Amino acid sequence: MPEKLAWKRKDLLGIEELSKExxxxxxxxxxxxxxxxxxxxxxxxxxxxxxxxxxxxEPSTRTRTSFELAAKRLSADVINIAVEVSSVKKGExxxxxxxxxEALMADVIIVRHNCSGAxxxxxxxxxASVVNAGDGWHEHPTQALLxxxxxxxxxxxxxxxxxxxIGDIAHSRVARSNIWGLTKxxxxxxxxxxxxxxxxxxxxxxVKVTNDLDEAIREADAINVLRMQxxxxxxxxxxxxxxxxxAYGVTEDRLKGAKKHILVMHPGPIxxxxxxxxxxxxxxxxxxxxxxxxxxxVRMAVLYLVTHAQGGAI
Amino acid sequence: xxxxxKAKIMDKxxxxxxxxxxxxxxLEKNKDTDGLVIVxxxxxxxxxxxxxxxxxxxxxxxxIPVGAMDITLYRDDLTxxxxxxxxxxxxxxxxxxxxxxxxxxxxxxxxRTIRCALDELIDFGRPKNIQLAVLIDRGHRELPIRxxxxxxxxxxxxxxxVEVRLSEADGTDEVVLCQKN
Numbered sequence: 001m002p003e004k005l006a007w008k009r010k011d012l013l014g015i016e017e018l019s020k021e022x023x024x025x026x027x028x029x030x031x032x033x034x035x036x037x038x039x040x041x042x043x044x045x046x047x048x049x050x051x052x053x054x055x056x057x058e059p060s061t062r063t064r065t066s067f068e069l070a071a072k073r074l075s076a077d078v079i080n081i082a083v084e085v086s087s088v089k090k091g092e093x094x095x096x097x098x099x100x101x102e103a104l105m106a107d108v109i110i111v112r113h114n115c116s117g118a119x120x121x122x123x124x125x126x127x128a129s130v131v132n133a134g135d136g137w138h139e140h141p142t143q144a145l146l147x148x149x150x151x152x153x154x155x156x157x158x159x160x161x162x163x164x165x166i167g168d169i170a171h172s173r174v175a176r177s178n179i180w181g182l183t184k185x186x187x188x189x190x191x192x193x194x195x196x197x198x199x200x201x202x203x204x205x206x207v208k209v210t211n212d213l214d215e216a217i218r219e220a221d222a223i224n225v226l227r228m229q230x231x232x233x234x235x236x237x238x239x240x241x242x243x244x245x246x247a248y249g250v251t252e253d254r255l256k257g258a259k260k261h262i263l264v265m266h267p268g269p270i271x272x273x274x275x276x277x278x279x280x281x282x283x284x285x286x287x288x289x290x291x292x293x294x295x296x297x298v299r300m301a302v303l304y305l306v307t308h309a310q311g312g313a314i
Numbered sequence: 315x316x317x318x319x320k321a322k323i324m325d326k327x328x329x330x331x332x333x334x335x336x337x338x339x340x341l342e343k344n345k346d347t348d349g350l351v352i353v354x355x356x357x358x359x360x361x362x363x364x365x366x367x368x369x370x371x372x373x374x375x376x377x378i379p380v381g382a383m384d385i386t387l388y389r390d391d392l393t394x395x396x397x398x399x400x401x402x403x404x405x406x407x408x409x410x411x412x413x414x415x416x417x418x419x420x421x422x423x424x425x426r427t428i429r430c431a432l433d434e435l436i437d438f439g440r441p442k443n444i445q446l447a448v449l450i451d452r453g454h455r456e457l458p459i460r461x462x463x464x465x466x467x468x469x470x471x472x473x474x475x476v477e478v479r480l481s482e483a484d485g486t487d488e489v490v491l492c493q494k495n
Contacts, residue, residue: 025400028400029400029401031403032384032401032402032403033401035403035404035405036387036404039404039437039438040437040438040439041437041438043437044387044388044434044437045387045388045433046386046387046388046392074387301401304387304401308392
């Protein structure tokens, strides 16, 4: 008899609304899909005849490519809409764009938007499944899932792990999704950044807050180093990249006080010599490229689950 | 939807004897065991495959590679099934090109599971041939598929269910005919 599946959601909008069991279901499903990505023919027919649309209002290489590859490995047809060259430039609203995409018989819309909450609005106005590929400063659920998946496959568990998230916490959707996901699965999370980059009330997320990088590194089983988002023009608190690197850049030297098995993660793209040194990014503790590989398996799992959400999908 | 048990079709001894007989038949038909591999369909087919490999080892002294496959992603009814099955890993860590594959499942019914398994196997390579071994053939085929090795033929009606229980998963070896309620 098939085991019962708990997945009932039409959409994947964020980690905050997921239960521990739902997160575990995605991770376990991703495990099976990782095996598919190692086959001679890396393609299965599970989404044959379905159409997946990538709707990106912000630039992205890794996330868009990863979703595209994931959909193609499930045999779906994929369309990429980059907003710079679309009718949005002519004034079309998000909801109208969404409905038009749906009129093309799309089954899944993967959306990245610079406004927090945009995927939620879209999901209410279309029947297609909506997957959040990053909304403003809010959530980036598949990034957190692939970070957690990588941690679990390298360290064997999540419960009881100490994970430090280092960098621009204030403007990071990756940080928020990771915090929700990791704490739900029983990890202890520390966030570390200069005071200006930590939003007030951070403790209410159930995390430890520190401004001391060495402290954040010392206890950690893994560190997740966030990118300084210079394109968002929100780091005026720091006079220069050099100064940030000196105070908060993760280098071989600063990792000397770390646990031997410490894993270094980064959601990419890396600013070498700003938040992380080249030696660390390319070094033996880094799992940055494994994160990218795992991202495909995790996104295959998400696409599979949302398109086959069971009756009475919410 | 519940089931009521109607009759025990096979007990532990009958299951064991059938699997030993089928293992002999496989060896009789495949005299050269060098290219022989066994692949079981999850979940019960995998367990039966392991037992057959152990039988073949005992009879011929030869180690036969065993793989396990999950056919969920190849199903033609993914959008229709009431209870979505959990996707499990396919583990075939040997080359199947040019091999003689014994594909193993517990119950042969419509043949659709076997169709999925054949499609998936072909994506792994080009075997010399694929032979099908099932513990129970309950009839009602919807596709032109037949088994090469059968433990027991059991005529059934469509409102019945055949449950194969194996000690590794269910604590006991038996085959039971159930009535859908």
